[in-house]
């Protein structure tokens with residue numbers, strides 16, 4: 001998807017992916033990552049997700065990246081955290097307390113920008129990207145985090161019945177992107193609900209990716 005696609009979704013309020021509270025699969029399965037306070041979680045393509053607030057409430061340091069500036073600013077507003085704002089190359093960096101959000105393209109984010117990452121939380125990030133971009137995204141994520149462990153939420157449904165995003169990323173595809181670097185464990189598979197569930201049937205899956 002081009003940036004213009006996502007900016008239009010945001011400006012027109014077509015953000016059915018945005019949930020009213022932290023994702024239940026995050027709160028249920030975060031312990032699988034065996035994090036300790038002050039560990040650093042990277043949330044690619046974070047939107048204005050309440051997952052960010054919840055991760056902070058667990059005592060974690062959190063870094064996200066998102067195209068939409070208003071979404072980034074809304075997160076800091078609702079947390080009553082006035083950010084320091086700096087330009088870093090093609091990205092704008094918002095930072096306050098334990099939260100850093102970059103505004104811009106994830107492909108412009110470097111390992112140096114990010115610093116050492118303890119874990120990645122991917123909800124509606126890999127599945128937001130079209131087929132030709134997903135291998136590039138997965139390789140970029142591995143590169144900038146040195147294959148940090150991941151909690152990854154995806155979908156498995158018949159792509160011929162409805163278009164993405166969110167796209168179907170079944171186990172075979174997760175393996176294509178990540179099996180070279182990670183042991184892949186299915187944590188859960190349950191029927192798709194929400195906006196995608198209204199369009200098609202299939203399974204929502206949570207995966208634990210452990211570096212090998």
Ligand SMILES: C[S@@+](CC[C@H](N)C(=O)[O-])C[C@H]1O[C@@H](n2cnc3c(N)ncnc32)[C@H](O)[C@@H]1O
Nearest residue numbers: 006017045046047049066067105106123124128
């Ligand atoms: C499906 S939404 C998911 C947002 C969030 N993870 C959530 O669960 O609510 C995907 C988000 O990724 C952003 N996005 C898409 N491609 C991006 C890219 N290349 N770099 C940064 N953000 C991107 C979009 O603006 C959108 O907010």
